[in-house]
Amino acid sequence: MQVTRIQTPLTLALLCTFLVSGGAEAQTPPGTRAVIEIGNPDFRPYPIATADVRDANSPNSVPAQAMTKAMRYDFEISPVFKLLDPKSYLANQAKEGMTAASIKFSDWLSVGAEGLVKGTIEQSGGEMKVDLRLFDVASGREQLKKSYKGPATEDEARTIGHRFANEVVFFLTGTKGVFTTRVAAVKKTKTGRELWTISVDGASRSQVTKNGSINLLPAWSRNGKSLLFTSYIKHNPNLYSVPLGGGALKLISGERGLNTGGSMSPDGRKVALTLSRDGNSEIYVMNADGSGLQRLTNEWAIDSSPSWSPDGKRIAFVSARWGDPHIFVMNSDGSGVRRITERGNYNQTPDWSPRGDLIAFTARDERNKFDIFTVNPDTKEIKRLTQDQGDNEEPSFSPDGNHIVFTSKRNKKSQVFIMATDGTHQTQLTADGGFSTPAWSPYLD
Amino acid sequence: MSPRVSLIRPLLLAAALLAACASTQTADLELSAAEKALADAYAAKASDCAKATYQAAESKLREAKKLIAEENVEGARAAAQEAERLAQQARGESPPGCDEKEEEDPNKDASATDDASARLGLEGLEHTVYFDYNQATIREDSKGLLSKYAKILKDSPSIKLEIEGHCDSRGSTEYNLHLGERRARAVEKYLLTQGVKPDQIDIISYGEERPVDFDETEEAHQRNRRAELKKSS
Amino acid sequence: MGIEDTVNTSLAKERPRKRSGNRGFWLTAILSLLVHAGIGAAALYAQPKRQTIDLNRAIPVQLVKLGKKRDPKLLPRIYEPPPPPKDEGVALAKEEKSQPTPKDERKKSKDELSDAAKRMLDSDRRLDEALRRVTPDDPEGDPSGSEFGTTTDTTNAAAGYVAEIGRALQSNYRLPEAIPASQRKFLKARVLLYIEPNGKIREFAFVEEHPNQLFMSALDSLLKTVQLPAPPAAEAKRFQNDGVEVVFRP
Structure with a gap:
């Protein structure tokens, strides 16, 4: 990268030793023009404008407004985009059409847009036809x-x-x-805890359990059609699965003691979970139907919270075997245990990114605040994502690995938030509080 | 607080110390035998009925430990054996029911042997023991209470307890479920070492899901880090 | 005689690890300084003998950024926290309005205080702020400094100018985040720049393009908007006629 070549004769040479952070390089063969190399680009969000979706019958109908708002929200929460402020748009949106030929791209260029989204709705008899388009502003295509x-x-x-x-x-x-995925989370009720799912924009919610008992730790099946969770409905905290379309609970693991942290393997064939049936909290793997139980850990201390790597070959988990709880990784047969977090002294709730390169976790820092961090399981490099905004806990990755859902007590009550994987774009999804252990679904469509 | 509670504390502390150095000394056998004899004597109310002998046994045991600390293994052995002998003697001097006339402490009802009065005893007892942050070890200040439970359960084998483990709101849901269970299990183990039968005890953990105090203050956290002993039907 | 500076290359490889500001960072900084000194010495040595050193010429040197060492056992802290979240998500239910925020409460109670008490509170606040300013949260050093420290060699006017072009392009080399991670490491384009004596880019021509349109249009707008300084008068013709070649790469 920072190679500096000195060519002779030096009177002709263009000596360049600047070490600016990006690192550029210059070299000049004798008597010819200088060559400059520019590397390490600074990746910036793609500036996108989203025009108001227009309804042919009434320009700002409820569906038109909802659609505009939904798309703007999506570009706003996404680290890949920079949504340009609709108030700044110069174009005469009422006049402008939907075809490239009828759009005055210079108006969009001058507000800094590189991409432009436009849309129309035509309603008839309670139905609507929707036309949505993306334009490249620079080329007008x-x-x-x-x-x-x-x-x-x-x-x-x-x-x-x-x-x-x-x-x-x-x-x-x-x-x-x-943007069409959902988040499962636990919500406090007067009598216990119930499971809900929430859309990524927070606009739609549906209650999954209504049994009045304590229902905890939801995890999605790989096809997104059911949730694994722990429930006290039969007194002992057993692991169940519940279909999201409605239907009966299915007992997955009913061992004596705790049956928690059910986590489905990426191929959907196995479930990792934590059981205390042998007198101590250990991690086990079984087939998705509950058969073929196999114990993976054997330690006097708590081992819990398994999370699969996307290739299914490894499992991240929490262990207090060295005194304080830390994030560990092992092969999915229990071999090759390795401690991953070498900083902090209270690290919990690992969630392995679908991209494989990061494990998000909750840690308590030296100021006794809980925050979200990521650690690279191979280099053990730790990055902090939240700070100075109350306690932030229980991260879970979106299926593209670009976002993390978590709970935050920054506004006192525990709320569901999402953010980009670099800690930016923090957005609150709930306002009524009492939420815990959010889990981001796989792709649902 | 009853005198018994204050007496048993140093003993149990001593037991803990003993366990801590068990691997390095050879007076272990003698010491643990003395320890057990003392515990038996205590259970037989020797601390009240045969006070002088009981206290002599205690002081011999202390001496034994002191000698161990001074690395005088031989002396420690002899002292421990003497402590054991004295404890057995104290126990012999305490026939069943020897302390029945003491009525001023309502908790003493627990010494009655029939289920009805045992139930009364349970209901009169505090039913919560507390834990330190991220810990599942029985605190010294809980041991007196747990010994009372042990006594009642041993006297009335038909009584069953469910021990609930709980945590404060800090830390993750799942980890706290497991920490809560360790707390419940620590109470269970303590009762079992006191001679309670395993089938009299069930444990369950509610983690941080059933707090008694919803505040986020240090005091509230302490009130929530607990195990509750509940009579199960 | 060609000198290939391999020491510098190996330093570059180690860079990512050094960003954490540990002992290796100092090693890098010191090595970097030594290497630069070496290059400078080599350059001076190779100059024609008759050239004299102009002692009045300023040698720009940027400060090395300093930072307080953090206990490596502690979790990292963010020095520029992300901006607070936007208040309004889509379709958020309204918060109960009746709850006064803690800030309001403090303000109210302060209004009821005596002047003396207010003065005390104010001085407390000022002290707090002063303390906050010196809390060791922020790394110390020159904020405009390079993390690695730099020196600029200006023994040759043209070299200095090329370096300036490099800096101007580098600091504006921004690409859309939307370029997929899988393609990022293959991005490459070469372009010729012809620069007028006033520093304006008269013309640019791609000699090697890349199929990724997001990449190409980002370069396009970079070259249309970047401000370059005027070349040194003696070299102006060269930059106008021969131009410089710029290679953009990952």
């Missing part, structure tokens, strides 16, 4: 066009907005957007 149909409701409009935002992300980055 249409890049993406999608049509949708559905009932002309606010909910449907929001969903369509999120689906198109997913398409935009996929078009630009090659990775599917996560």
Whole structure:
């Protein structure tokens, strides 16, 4: 990178030894022009403008507003984009059409947009037809066009907005957007704890359990159709699975003592969990139907909270075997145990990124504050994502690995927040409080 | 606080010390035998009924430990054996029911042997013991109470207890479930070492899900780090 | 005679690890200084004998950024915390309005205090602020300094100018985050810049393009907007006619 070559004769040479942080390099063969190398680009979010979606019948109908809001929210929370402030838009949106030819791109260029999203709705008989497009502002070309149909409701409009935002992300980055995924979380009730799922924009929620007991630690099945969780419904804290479309609970593990932290392997065939049936908290693996139980750890201290690596070959977990709880990694057969966190003294709740390169966890720092960190399981490098904003706990990665959901007590009550994996774009999803152990779903469509 | 409670503390502390150096000394056998004899004597109310002998046994045991600290293994052995002998003697001097006339402490009802009065005893007892942060070890100030429970359970084998482990709100849900269970299990183990039968005790952990104090203050956290002993039907 | 500075290359490889500001950082800093001194010495030695050293010429030297060492057993801290979250997410239920925030309470109670008490509180606050300013949270040093320390060799006017172009382009070399991670390491483009005597880019021409449009349009807008200084008069013709070649790479 920082190679400096000195060519002779020096009177002709262009000597360059600057070591600016990016690192540029210059070399000049004798008598020719200088060559400068510029590397280490500073990756910046893609500036995108999102025009108001227009409803042919009434320009700012409820579905049109919901759709605009949904897409703007998605670009706002995404670290890949910088949503340009709609108040700054210069274009005459009422006049401008949907085709590249009818758009005055210079108006969008001058507000700094590189991408432009536009959309129209046509309602008839309670149904709507939606046309959404992405333009490249610099070249004035249409890049993406999608049509949708559905009932002309606010909910449907929001969903369509999120689906198109997913398409935009996929078009630009090659990775599917996560805006139609959901977060499962536990919410306190008067009598116990119930499971809910919440959309990524916080706008829609649905209650999963209503049994009045204590229901804890939801984890998604790999197909996104059911949740694994621990419930006291039969007094002993057993592991159950509940279908999200409604249906009966299925007992997965009913060993005496705790049956917690159920976590499905990436191929969906196995479940890792923590049991205390042998008199101590240890990690076990079994088949997804509960058969073939196999013990992985054997320590006097607590071992808990297993989380699979995306290739299914390793499992991250918490162990207090060296005194304080720390994040450890082992092979999925229990061999090769390795401590990963060498800083801090109270590290818990590992969640392995779907990209494989990071494990997010909760740690208590020297000021006794809980915050979210990531650690690279190979280099053990630790990065801090939250700080100075109350206690922040229980991280869980989005299926693209770009976001993390967590709970924060920064506004007293424990709320669900999401953020980008670098700690930016922190956004609150709930306002009523009492939430814990959020878990981000896999892709649901 | 009853005199018994204050007496048993140094003993149990001593037991803990003993365990700590068990691997380095050879007077272990003698010491643990003396320890056990003393505990038996205590259980037989020798500390009240045969006070002088009991206290002599105690002081011999202390001497034994002191000698160990001074690395005088031979002396420690002899002292421990003497402590054991005295403890057995004290126990012999304490026939069942020897302390029945003492009525001023309502907790003493627990000494009655029939289930009805045992129940009364349980209900009269404090049912919570507390723990230190991130710890699941029985604190010295809990041992007196747990010994009373042990006595009642031994006297009334039909009584069953469920021990609930709880944590404060700090730390993760799952880790706290397991920490809570360790607390419940620590209480269970303590009762079992006092001679309670395993089938009389069940444990369950609620982690941080059932706090008694919803504040986030240090005091509230302490009140929530607990095990509750509940009579199960 | 060609000198390839391999020491510097190995330093570059170690850089990422050194960012944590540990002992190795100092090693790097010291080695870096030594190497630069060596290069400078080599350059001076190789100059034609008749050239004299102008003692009045300023040699710009940037400060080395200093930082207090943090106990490596402690968890890291963020020195520039991310901005606080936006208040409004989509469709957030409204918070109960009746709850006074703690800040309001403090203000109210302060209004009821006597003047003397207010003065005391104010001086407390000032002390707090003063203390906060010197809390060891922030690394110390020159904020404009390079993390590694730099010197700029200006023994040759053209070399200095090329370095300036390099700096100007480097500090504006921003690419969209939307470029997928899988493609980032293959990005490469070469472009010729022809620079007018006033520093304006008269013309640029890509001699090697990359198929990624996000990358190419980012370079396009960079070269259209970047401000370059004027070249040294003696060299102006060269930069206008021969131009310089810039290689953009990951």
